[in-house]
Amino acid sequence: MGALRQALDWTFRSRTDGRITVGQWPNLPLWLFIGLTAVGFALDPAGTPGRLVRVGAALSLAWWALDEVVRGVNPWRRFLGAAVLVGGVVTWGMRGFTF
Known part of the structure; x- marks a missing residue:
């Protein structure tokens, strides 16, 4: 198996069922x-x-993102949750901490 294939496998392979997981049905x-x-x-x-x-809506998205960071089934899902959290904080900060 090539290095790229191993990296993709590590990134997207679910740690719970061994399947490739990029997205999931919404929770x-x-x-x-x-x-x-x-x-x-x-x-x-x-x-x-x-x-x-x-x-x-913002709190729900933060809840989802934090859950992905903590319990994501693979590194991709954890990265996705972290990116949404960072994006939310940056957006909130750019708005002057208002909704």
Whole structure:
């Protein structure tokens, strides 16, 4: 097996079932994020309900990302969770810590 193939195998092979795993069916925090984001499109972004929905969506995405960092089935999933966490912190910081 070549070095590239070994690296790809190590990166994407699930540690739980041995299968290649790039993506998975959404779990509860990701479904919450998707649902709250969809609801947020229908609300006034300047109003309190819109702000609460945005906070809920951000917390749901952070929950998902942290869960991937801690319990991801392979290094790719853990990296993906870490990238989402870093992206969220950077975005939040660029907005001046507001929602």
